[in-house]
Amino acid sequence: xxxxxxxxxxxxxxxxxxxxxxxxxxxxxxxxxxxxxxxxxxxxxxxxxxxxxxxxxxxxxxxxxxxxxxxxxxxxxxxxxxxxxxxxxxxxxxxxxxxxxxxxxxxxxxxxxxxxxxxxxxxxxxxxxxxxxxxxxxxxxxxxxxxxxxxxxxxxxxxxxxxxxxxxxxxxxxxxxxxxxxxxxxxxxxxxxxxxxxxxxxxxxxxxxxxxxxxxxxxxxxxxxxxxxxxxxxxxxxxxxxxxxxxxxxxxxxxxxxxxxxxxxxxxxxxxxxxxxxxxx
Amino acid sequence: xxxxxxxxxxxxxxxxxxxxxxxxxxxxxxxxxxxxxxxxxxxxxxxxxxxxxxxxxxxxxxxxxxxxxxxxxxxxxxxxxxxxxxxxxxxxxxxxxxxxxxxxxxxxxxxxxxxxxxxxxxxxxxxxxxxxxxxxxxxxxxxxxxxxxxxxxxxxxxxxxxxxxxxxxxxxxxxxxxxxxxxxxxxxxxxxxxxxxxxxxxxxxxxxxxxxxxxxxxxxxxxxxxxxxxxxxxxxxxxxxxxxxxxxxxxxxxxxxxxxxxxxxxxxxxxxxxxxxxxxxxxxxxxxxxxxxxxxxxxxxxxxxxxxxxxxxxxxxxxxxxxxxxxxxxxxxxxxxxxxxxxxxxxxxxxxxxxxxxxxxx
Amino acid sequence: xxxxxxxxxxxxxxxxxxxxxxxxxxxxxxxxxxxxxxxxxxxxxxxxxxxxxxxxxxxxxxxxxxxxxxxxxxxxxxxxxxxxxxxxxxxxxxxxxxxxxxxxxxxxxxxxxxxxxxxxxxxxxxxxxxxxxxxxxxxxxxxxxxxxxxxxxxxxxxxxxxxxxxxxxxxxxxxxxxxxxxxxxxxxxxxxxxxxxxxxxxxxxxxxxxxxxxxxxxxxxxxxxxxxxxxxxxxxxxxxxxxxxxxxxxxxxxxxxxxxxxxxxxxxxxxxxxxxxxxxxxxxxxxxxxxxxxx
Numbered sequence: 001x002x003x004x005x006x007x008x009x010x011x012x013x014x015x016x017x018x019x020x021x022x023x024x025x026x027x028x029x030x031x032x033x034x035x036x037x038x039x040x041x042x043x044x045x046x047x048x049x050x051x052x053x054x055x056x057x058x059x060x061x062x063x064x065x066x067x068x069x070x071x072x073x074x075x076x077x078x079x080x081x082x083x084x085x086x087x088x089x090x091x092x093x094x095x096x097x098x099x100x101x102x103x104x105x106x107x108x109x110x111x112x113x114x115x116x117x118x119x120x121x122x123x124x125x126x127x128x129x130x131x132x133x134x135x136x137x138x139x140x141x142x143x144x145x146x147x148x149x150x151x152x153x154x155x156x157x158x159x160x161x162x163x164x165x166x167x168x169x170x171x172x173x174x175x176x177x178x179x180x181x182x183x184x185x186x187x188x189x190x191x192x193x194x195x196x197x198x199x200x201x202x203x204x205x206x207x208x209x210x211x212x213x214x215x216x217x218x219x220x221x222x223x224x225x226x227x228x229x230x231x232x233x234x235x236x237x238x239x240x241x242x243x244x245x246x247x248x249x250x251x252x253x254x255x256x257x258x259x260x261x262x263x264x265x266x267x268x269x270x271x272x273x274x275x276x277x278x279x280x281x
Numbered sequence: 282x283x284x285x286x287x288x289x290x291x292x293x294x295x296x297x298x299x300x301x302x303x304x305x306x307x308x309x310x311x312x313x314x315x316x317x318x319x320x321x322x323x324x325x326x327x328x329x330x331x332x333x334x335x336x337x338x339x340x341x342x343x344x345x346x347x348x349x350x351x352x353x354x355x356x357x358x359x360x361x362x363x364x365x366x367x368x369x370x371x372x373x374x375x376x377x378x379x380x381x382x383x384x385x386x387x388x389x390x391x392x393x394x395x396x397x398x399x400x401x402x403x404x405x406x407x408x409x410x411x412x413x414x415x416x417x418x419x420x421x422x423x424x425x426x427x428x429x430x431x432x433x434x435x436x437x438x439x440x441x442x443x444x445x446x447x448x449x450x451x452x453x454x455x456x457x458x459x460x461x462x463x464x465x466x467x468x469x470x471x472x473x474x475x476x477x478x479x480x481x482x483x484x485x486x487x488x489x490x491x492x493x494x495x496x497x498x499x500x501x502x503x504x505x506x507x508x509x510x511x512x513x514x515x516x517x518x519x520x521x522x523x524x525x526x527x528x529x530x531x532x533x534x535x536x537x538x539x540x541x542x543x544x545x546x547x548x549x550x551x552x553x554x555x556x557x558x559x560x561x562x563x564x565x566x567x568x569x570x571x572x573x574x575x576x577x578x579x580x581x582x583x584x585x586x587x588x589x590x591x592x593x594x595x596x597x598x599x600x601x602x603x604x605x606x607x608x609x610x611x612x613x614x615x616x617x618x619x620x621x622x623x624x625x626x627x628x629x630x631x632x633x634x635x636x637x638x639x640x641x642x643x
Numbered sequence: 644x645x646x647x648x649x650x651x652x653x654x655x656x657x658x659x660x661x662x663x664x665x666x667x668x669x670x671x672x673x674x675x676x677x678x679x680x681x682x683x684x685x686x687x688x689x690x691x692x693x694x695x696x697x698x699x700x701x702x703x704x705x706x707x708x709x710x711x712x713x714x715x716x717x718x719x720x721x722x723x724x725x726x727x728x729x730x731x732x733x734x735x736x737x738x739x740x741x742x743x744x745x746x747x748x749x750x751x752x753x754x755x756x757x758x759x760x761x762x763x764x765x766x767x768x769x770x771x772x773x774x775x776x777x778x779x780x781x782x783x784x785x786x787x788x789x790x791x792x793x794x795x796x797x798x799x800x801x802x803x804x805x806x807x808x809x810x811x812x813x814x815x816x817x818x819x820x821x822x823x824x825x826x827x828x829x830x831x832x833x834x835x836x837x838x839x840x841x842x843x844x845x846x847x848x849x850x851x852x853x854x855x856x857x858x859x860x861x862x863x864x865x866x867x868x869x870x871x872x873x874x875x876x877x878x879x880x881x882x883x884x885x886x887x888x889x890x891x892x893x894x895x896x897x898x899x900x901x902x903x904x905x906x907x908x909x910x911x912x913x914x915x916x917x918x919x920x921x922x923x924x925x926x927x928x929x930x931x932x933x934x935x936x937x938x
Contacts, residue, residue, distance in 0.1 A: 056337035056341045057338075129369055130369070133587075134369055134370075135325070135369055135370075217325075217327075218352075218354045219352050220340075220352060220353075221323070221344075221350050228323060229325060229354075242494075242495050242498050242499045242502065245521065245522075
């Protein structure tokens with residue numbers, strides 16, 4: 001009897017060790033990646049790197065300023081396109097839970113989230129690049145916006161769901177019209193959740209390359225015009241990584257470091273937003 | 282309305298107006314920089330990876346001297362052709378001239394302006410970096426997957442003083458549509474009937490063996506990293522990466538080292554007016570047998586899709602510069618400049634580019 | 644009364660905007676679907692069903708068969724899934740049972756979130772420059788050709804990328820298991836690991852399975868990381884060390900350069916198929932979750 005119990009307790013301990021071990025093992029790649037990024041990238045980081053334009057192959061120096069700016073512009077364009085629609089759809093889904101339309105849309109939003117980014121790149125190429133006759137930051141923004149939509153819709157919907165009906169009812173009973181209730185009472189109350197969704201969406205698309213391959217296209221110069229091709233950090237990393245030039249590999253490491261810095265900052269920002277602005281009921 | 286109410290209404294209205302104007306003003310301010318930038322001419326090209334180092338140098342100099350920006354993305358010759366047909370770029374770059382069927386698909390007549398010459402060289406990764414000689418049979422055998430060991434007797438017979446290891450041959454080819462591939466497979470089709478039947482020549486082919494790298498860059502990168510591998514790249518990529526290049530036996534039986542000179546020799550043949558010619562397996566005695574032109578593809582009639590005349594003029598000026606002043610940047614980067622006869626043909630072609638039927642260059 | 648009329652119009656406008664946004668989503672998905680179909684028509688007409696079991700992808704002779712890519716996709720996705728399972732399982736159980744709250748829990752949660760936040764291009768880049776050379780050493784020792792890149796490398800990178808997804812869903816369903824059942828087992832003298840293995844996991848199994856299916860969906864569609872380490876070969880792979888291509892990676896490689904309309908529409912057809920497959924997989928996953936949480 002005792003031996004059986006002993007074996008079971010042993011199994012129990014081993015199981016716990018296994019679980020803890022594997023859980024932390026799975027985070028190892030994170031440390032490896034960060035380690036390599038820092039080790040290989042930090043030597044290229046300099047003022048010049050961040051603020052200069054790329055130089056032709058073989059020449060020393062040059063930077064990635066156009067890619068950094070390009071990434072920000074793409075973020076702006078896709079946010080501009082996706083936030084209004086995303087927030088509105090999220091509110092609709094939250095307010096009309098029982099309608100058939102809601103169920104269909106909810107299912108489609110999940111599906112949209114699963115569409116491979118390369119397919120969205122094809123779509124943006126066919127819808128924007130071809131008719132316009134040129135590659136542009138706008139087309140890249142469209143592809144990225146479609147990717148951001150499901151994230152924003154879901155988080156807005158969940159945020160509004162969490163806000164108690166009583167708040168809405170109180171506002172309506174005071175005679176505040178429906179639209180003002182939402183714009184001036186509900187949304188501000190759920191601001192942290194909505195902002196979190198937006199920040200998460202942004203950090204997702206900041207690192208996307210595939211949809212930009214045949215839309216934003218790339219540009220060795222600084223470009224602020226959304227109707228022209230534009231460079232972006234992920235695209236630059238892709239180009240430099242597959243090149244045979246060691247100087248470019250170096251730059252790719254450093255650019256990856258910058259990219260991850262941006263993405264992690266956005267993640268931390270969204271956590272802070274929740275902490276400071278979350279309205280508790 | 283009664284006095285006081287009217288006053289309040291007017292006040293509210295002006296408040297609303299002010300807010301609206303403020304919003305519109307802000308919106309305009311955001312868009313002004315975008316609009317202002319629209320007037321600067323920026324030419325967009327895409328295509329061949331082979332001339333990419335040369336083009337980035339040329340366009341950098343061109344920008345510094347003329348202020349015209351040229352944005353060239355190296356997506357492969359196939360991409361250059363496709364995007365030109367789709368009219369999403371001002372010009373395409375290609376190491377493969379477009380076939381008749383492809384030209385028929387295009388919405389307008391396309392001109393092939395030669396810019397420079399290059400060599401496609403076999404490059405490999407073997408211990409000690411020996412200098413190897415290749416015959417046409419060896420090359421086609423390797424790429425067909427029939428010769429798979431480095432110490433195969435076919436290779437050792439031609440290279441008696443090299444200690445060839447007992448290693449597997451790993452073929453590296455292009456994964457993307459490529460003019461470099463076109464030149465290479467065009468050569469293989471000419472010297473091997475089996476290759477011609479089984480695989481054929483093209484910018485993208487159904488490779489019997491090997492792994493794919495993206496762009497000249499990708500292939501060079503893979504060869505650099507995989508021991509026992511062999512790939513084909515433009516000469517500049519091999520040199521820039523300190524990769525060994527093999528000598529290839531040409532039609533006259535000479536083992537020729539790929540270099541600027543031997544590439545230029547290979548162009549000493551009859552050239553057609555439209556410059557759509559393959560010079561692989563050249564008749565020229567001292568020519569390197571796997572050479573080719575790289576072209577810039579443009580539409581002959583530049584008034585399409587709402588293009589403005591200034592844009593077409595900028596393009597034509599760029600082409601003229603590239604075939605004249607720009608040629609001095611070729612040799613330092615290991616590209617062969619256009620021989621005089623080719624420049625003549627290029628000039629004729631550039632002069633024939635029109636806008637609304639009128640030639641743009643006087 | 645002027646104000647009231649205005650307010651009423653704004654009411655209606657606002658409500659319309661909301662429902663229009665919802666309808667927009669439907670229109671969007673439909674348009675995507677229709678665009679893909681329309682642009683694959685030439686290829687659909689030319690090859691029909693042969694497209695899916697033809698193993699030659701030949702742009703020169705315009706013969707297109709997508710079997711190599713289907714095989715590549717299936718191999719990499721399932722291999723990635725298998726590799727990731729022990730890890731995502733462990734994390735779900737760790738966060739769902741052993742350390743539900745507290746600093747260790749938040750620490751691990753943050754790490755997993757960071758892992759999920761790494762852009763795919765960086766995974767691909769790291770895979771190409773760190774994992775591939777390691778793989779080359781392994782392959783040379785085992786006597787395989789040292790490609791470095793290939794199916795196994797791509798699967799490893801993919802598995803790291805999908806761990807956070809199945810882990811988070813697994814954790815949620817494990818947390819939802821009612822305490823009465825667990826208490827009952829404990830009161831009968833079961834050890835914690837026995838409770839987990841014999842009570843919690845079976846109870847949460849459908850939720851866990853849907854989490855697995857959803858990470859499968861993620862793996863199927865991942866493009867950049869895979870493109871950079873899979874070796875880009877359009878023939879049927881021989882073994883897991885072979886280079887290959889997935890549906891997503893072949894599109895990324897060849898789309899911008901597809902000369903010829905048939906070539907282009909063959910690639911779009913692959914995109915269409917990919918769209919449909921991820922559609923179905925996601926649908927199945929969500930369906931299982933709904934059924935489970937509704938019970």
